[in-house]
Amino acid sequence: MTPELMEAGARRVGAAQTPAGPGQTESGGRAAGFSRLAVPGEVDVTHGRILYLEDVHVAFDGFKAINGLNLDIAPGELRCIIGPNGAGKTTMMDIITGKTRPDRGTVYFGSTIDLLRHNEPGIAQLGIGRKFQKPTVFEQLTVFENLELALKTHKGVASSMFFRLDSAQQDRLAEVLRTIHLAHQPARRAGELSHGQKQWLEIGMLLMQDPKLLLLDEPVAGMTDEETARTAELFLSLKGRHSLMVVEHDMSFIRTISEKVTVLCDGAVLAEGTLDEVQGDERVIEVYLGR
Amino acid sequence: MTTPISIQLPAPAPLLTRTGWTGFIVALIVVCAVAPALNLWVPEGSPLHLSDYAVALLGKIMCYAICALAMDLIWGYTGILSLGHGLFFALGGYVMGMYLMRQIGRDGNYKSDLPDFMVFLDWKELPWHWALSDSFVATLVLVVAVPGLVAFVFGYFAFRSRIKGVYFSIITQAMTYAAMLLFFRNETGFGGNNGFTDFKRILGQPIATQNMRMLLFVLTGLALLGCFLLGRWLVRSKFGRVLQAVRDAETRVMFSGYSPLPYKLTIWTISAMMCGVAGALYVPQVGIINPGEMSAANSIEIAVWAAVGGRATLVGPIVGAFLVNGAKSWLTVTAPEFWLYFLGALFIAVTLFLPQGVVGLLRRPGKARAPAQEAAASAPATASAIDANAASLRKEEGVA
Numbered sequence: 001m002t003p004e005l006m007e008a009g010a011r012r013v014g015a016a017q018t019p020a021g022p023g024q025t026e027s028g029g030r031a032a033g034f035s036r037l038a039v040p041g042e043v044d045v046t047h048g049r050i051l052y053l054e055d056v057h058v059a060f061d062g063f064k065a066i067n068g069l070n071l072d073i074a075p076g077e078l079r080c081i082i083g084p085n086g087a088g089k090t091t092m093m094d095i096i097t098g099k100t101r102p103d104r105g106t107v108y109f110g111s112t113i114d115l116l117r118h119n120e121p122g123i124a125q126l127g128i129g130r131k132f133q134k135p136t137v138f139e140q141l142t143v144f145e146n147l148e149l150a151l152k153t154h155k156g157v158a159s160s161m162f163f164r165l166d167s168a169q170q171d172r173l174a175e176v177l178r179t180i181h182l183a184h185q186p187a188r189r190a191g192e193l194s195h196g197q198k199q200w201l202e203i204g205m206l207l208m209q210d211p212k213l214l215l216l217d218e219p220v221a222g223m224t225d226e227e228t229a230r231t232a233e234l235f236l237s238l239k240g241r242h243s244l245m246v247v248e249h250d251m252s253f254i255r256t257i258s259e260k261v262t263v264l265c266d267g268a269v270l271a272e273g274t275l276d277e278v279q280g281d282e283r284v285i286e287v288y289l290g291r
Numbered sequence: 292m293t294t295p296i297s298i299q300l301p302a303p304a305p306l307l308t309r310t311g312w313t314g315f316i317v318a319l320i321v322v323c324a325v326a327p328a329l330n331l332w333v334p335e336g337s338p339l340h341l342s343d344y345a346v347a348l349l350g351k352i353m354c355y356a357i358c359a360l361a362m363d364l365i366w367g368y369t370g371i372l373s374l375g376h377g378l379f380f381a382l383g384g385y386v387m388g389m390y391l392m393r394q395i396g397r398d399g400n401y402k403s404d405l406p407d408f409m410v411f412l413d414w415k416e417l418p419w420h421w422a423l424s425d426s427f428v429a430t431l432v433l434v435v436a437v438p439g440l441v442a443f444v445f446g447y448f449a450f451r452s453r454i455k456g457v458y459f460s461i462i463t464q465a466m467t468y469a470a471m472l473l474f475f476r477n478e479t480g481f482g483g484n485n486g487f488t489d490f491k492r493i494l495g496q497p498i499a500t501q502n503m504r505m506l507l508f509v510l511t512g513l514a515l516l517g518c519f520l521l522g523r524w525l526v527r528s529k530f531g532r533v534l535q536a537v538r539d540a541e542t543r544v545m546f547s548g549y550s551p552l553p554y555k556l557t558i559w560t561i562s563a564m565m566c567g568v569a570g571a572l573y574v575p576q577v578g579i580i581n582p583g584e585m586s587a588a589n590s591i592e593i594a595v596w597a598a599v600g601g602r603a604t605l606v607g608p609i610v611g612a613f614l615v616n617g618a619k620s621w622l623t624v625t626a627p628e629f630w631l632y633f634l635g636a637l638f639i640a641v642t643l644f645l646p647q648g649v650v651g652l653l654r655r656p657g658k659a660r661a662p663a664q665e666a667a668a669s670a671p672a673t674a675s676a677i678d679a680n681a682a683s684l685r686k687e688e689g690v691a
Contacts, residue, residue, distance in 0.1 A: 097546060124548035136543040138536040140603075144301050145532050155549045157557050163529040164303070174298040187301045209547065 043110035043127060043212055045075045050213055050243045051096070056105030058091060058267075065091040066102065067267035073213070078239040080254045080275075081247045083264035084287055089247045090133060092264070093215045097130050098123045109213070125155070129211035133218050135198035139191030143182050143201060146190050147173055150205035173208070179234065180204035195222040203234070213243045220253050232256040251275075263287075304527045306520070315516065322512030327505050343501060350508040350576045352616045353515045357569035359596040359608035360518050361562040366594065367602030368526055369558050370538030371455075375463030376566050377590035378470050379438035383567030384580040385474075386433045388487035389424040391498070391575060395491050407489075408482045418480040427494060434571040435564040442563030443556065450555045455541075464587055471585035486581025493575055504576070511572045515609070518565050522605050525561070534558055535603070595634065599641050601648025610649055 043050065051073040058066040066088045073079050081089055094100035095107060098120040107115040115123060124130075138146050151169060153159070165173070177183040180200040182193075190201055199219060206214055219235075220228045228250070235244060235257050248254050254261065254275055261278050263271040271281045278284050307315060326349075329341035358380055366372050392406040401410040405417065423429035445466060449459060477483040490498050497503065525531050536544045537551050544551055574580045583589075592615075600611020615637070622630045645652055 099542075119550075120542075120545040121548050121550040124546050130546050132543070136540045138532075138539045138543065140535055140539055141532055142301065148529065149532055149536055149544075149549075150547045152548075155547075157530060157553045160530040160533055160554075161525070161528050165300075170300055174300060177298055183298050186298065205543075205547065 042112075044112045045110050047111045048074055050075045050077075050110060051245075052106070052108040052111075053092070053096070054106045054108075056092075056095060056102045056107065058088075058095065058100060058102045065267055066095065069105070069264075069268050071262065071269060073243055073245060075212075075243055076240045078235060078244045078246065078257060078259065080258040080261045081245060081264060082249070082251075082254065082261060082278075083270070086266075087264040088267040089264055090217060091267075093130060093217055093245075093247070096123075096215060097128060121155070124209065124211075127210075127212035128215065129206035129209045129213070130215045131199075131202050131206055131217055131219055133221070135195065135202050135222075137190040137193075137198050137201050137205070140189065142187050142189055143177070143193070144173070144186040146201055147176055147204055147208050150208040152208065152210045176204045176207050179207065181230070196224060196227045199223060200227070200231075203231075207238075211242065213245070214238070216244065216246045218247055218249065220248065220250055228253055229256075306523060306527065315520075318512075318516060322516070323509055326512075327509065330505055331501065343504065346504055346508050347576060348620055350504070350511050351573065352613055353508075353511045354569040354573040354576070355593075355596065355616055356609045356612035357511075357515050357518050357572075358566050358593045359600065359612040360515070360522055360605065361565035361569070362593045362597040363602060363605060363608040364522055364525065364534075364558055364565075365562040366597060367604070367608070368531060368538065369534045369555060371555065371559070372457075372460045372594060373463045373559075373562075374460045374587070374590045374594060375467040376562070376593045377587075378467035378585050379442060379563040379566035380570040380573070380589075380593075381470075381474075381580065381582070381584040382438040382441060383434045383570030384574040384584060385481060385487070385570075386430055386437055386567070387571035387574045388490075388580040389421060390427060390430040391490040391493060392482075392487050393421075393425045394493060394495070395489070398491055399489070406482070406487075408477075408485065409480075412477055420480065430571075435567050438563040438567035438570075439560050442560045446556045446559040447552075450552050450559075464590065467585050467590050468587055471582045474582040474585060482581070484582060486579060486583075487574075488579040488581075490575065490578055498575055498578075507572065507576050511576070514568055514572060518568070519605060519609070521561075525558070526605065530554070530557075592634070595638050595641075599637060599645075599648055601645075601650035604648070604650050607648045607650035614649065 049072045051071075053069055053071045056066050056069045057064070069088070069092060071092075081092075083089055091100060095102050096115060098115065098118055101116070109115050109123075109126060109128065113126060115126075115128075118126065138149065141149070148165065151165075151173070153163070153169070174183070177186055180203060182188075182197065182201065182204070190198065193201060199222065203216070203219060206216075216235075220231050223231065232253060235246065238244060239257075246254075246257070258275055261273065261275050262269055263278050263281075263284050265283075265287045270287065271278045271284050273281075326341060326346070329339055330343070330346050333340045335342075358376060361379075362373065362376055365376075395406065397404060399407040399410075401407055403410045405414065409417070417424075423433065445463075449462065454462065473479055474481050474486075475484050481487075492498055493503070526534070533544065533549055533554050536547075536549075537554060541551055570580075570584075596611040596615050597608040598611070599615055600609065601607025615634075618633070619630060622633055641648065
């Protein structure tokens with residue numbers, strides 16, 4: 001039995017047991033749950049969650065950076081994470097992307113992929129893109145080459161040696177170049193770009209990866225007001241097609257983009273809700289203004 | 292969003308630019324036709340005659356240039372400084388040396404089938420690792436396979452453990468030092484501290500004739516040009532750009548979905564194989580191989596050549612190998628006691644004042660170049676940098 005045959009069988013079973021026509025099943029138009037196979041590498045979001053973190057703990061030399069963190073993100077959601085310094089925001093992203101192993105806890109991508117079983121490149125291939133706090137681009141390469149490297153494709157040695165952009169990929173590259181406002185200088189070295197442009201280039205590299213979930217660590221730090229506004233516009237346009245998790249300190253930026261905000265403190269979730277709700281929360285005021 | 296602008300995406304860089312190809316073909320002609328003609332047919336005493344000494348020296352330096360090129364791939368492009376490339380060079384040399392020892396046949400001092408040093412040690416038969424040494428084909432395979440395998444195994448464990456930077460450099464230095472101690476021992480079966488020498492034949496032909504020297508010179512030149520083309524093909528592919536990305540921001544490479552391990556391991560192994568080829572061409576030309584080739588200083592010198600010429604340019608390290616070794620052969624004759632001071636001072640000066648090397652110095656400042664233009668840019672660089680010897684000068688331009 002090959003996986004294809006099993007899937008085909010499962011589809012037939014599903015078709016036989018499901019009433020004809022979409023939207024008539026109890027799962028609200030989504031694929032029915034029975035006989036559904038876990039396809040390796042495919043994210044299963046039928047339960048309405050693309051990322052689950054449950055009871056995650058990490059300690060560095062006794063310091064509890066993450067202490068019983070529970071968090072989940074819906075497909076297409078744009079979630080903002082705020083919190084004072086040392087709240088564990090970056091550590092949380094390190095855990096999701098495989099850079100740090102938690103001491104205990106579960107981290108799932110969709111309902112079938114256990115992220116703790118994958119390494120950094122594997123997690124990136126699964127569809128989680130990450131932007132670092134400090135913009136990290138390949139400074140000696142051109143803008144074009146930076147984006148080309150990030151392109152979603154086979155990433156083995158042999159395929160890289162013989163790689164050529166096909167026309168669909170060229171179109172995609174041109175589209176991203178336009179989106180990040182670097183279309184007029186694709187041959188410029190990334191090291192010569194301004195800080196804000198590097199931030200944009202890094203975001204562009206994430207878009208080239210076509211991730212299902214984007215983790216963005218302080219994406220508008222060092223940007224001008226105009227660049228910040230354009231970034232907000234970009235994120236809002238990504239919402240729906242991609243899930244986004246944005247860590248930011250810039251409250252006005254968060255107000256522009258967010259519907260739901262999570263406040264982290266001492267490695268755990270302190271409050272969750274709209275920005276106004278969390279800003280009115282007694283405990284949140286306490287951690288931000290000091291006790 | 293404003294109206295879409297039509298975007299000119301940069302075209303993929305060609306293997307060599309037009310100037311690059313011209314230079315390459317000139318180099319090919321110089322190595323295969325001009326140098327042999329000047330050496331074999333121009334009568335001695337004529338100002339155009341290329342002396343046997345010059346042929347031997349240039350042949351040796353071209354072997355070094357292959358090493359410098361190999362070093363550039365791993366250090367200049369991938370950012371991994373190896374201080375153990377002398378080992379791979381010596382391994383290639385030893386494989387060739389074993390074949391040459393077997394070619395001596397019964398003409399040694401002891402008139403035995405076994406190499407002299409084995410008779411001296413009172414060994415009765417060849418050790419197991421000499422089994423393939425009488426086959427020239429097997430030797431050609433092993434010349435790349437042995438350094439390649441050693442590099443692969445060493446590299447796999449080092450890169451998998453994410454050993455980086457100066458730690459990696461130190462363990463490569465330790466690796467070549469350990470190998471040197473091993474090869475110094477008589478029991479290892481590689482001739483101990485005397486190594487292999489007194490070669491007589493290669494493929495049944497006498498090795499010490501003018502024609503054979505010239506043939507080896509031409510082969511070395513072709514190997515250098517071939518390695519240059521291979522290197523150029525590698526670094527201009529997406530593979531090469533991933534290597535540079537690993538050098539500049541390895542975490543970003545990982546989070547872009549690339550596993551750095553196979554990339555590092557591939558270029559590391561290719562680099563070691565190139566050194567093996569260089570060693571195999573070196574031994575018949577200089578007529579000796581001994582564990583001294585694995586000494587720490589030799590490996591460091593390879594890094595100096597690459598740094599002096601200019602890292603991440605491919606042409607630079609070749610220029611560097613010619614410059615430094617040219618200076619070496621001149622200084623060790625005129626002022627031998629100053630050579631090491633000179634080498635040390637050169638390395639410091641280049642690091643402080645010429646981070647881009649000689650090739651970088653001669654590039655027009657203030658203008659960013661696409662990688663494709665680099666090769667072309669280095670031709671004038673080379674021309675003005677070297678005036679040591681007519682043949683070497685033309686070869687340099689050619690390689691650019």
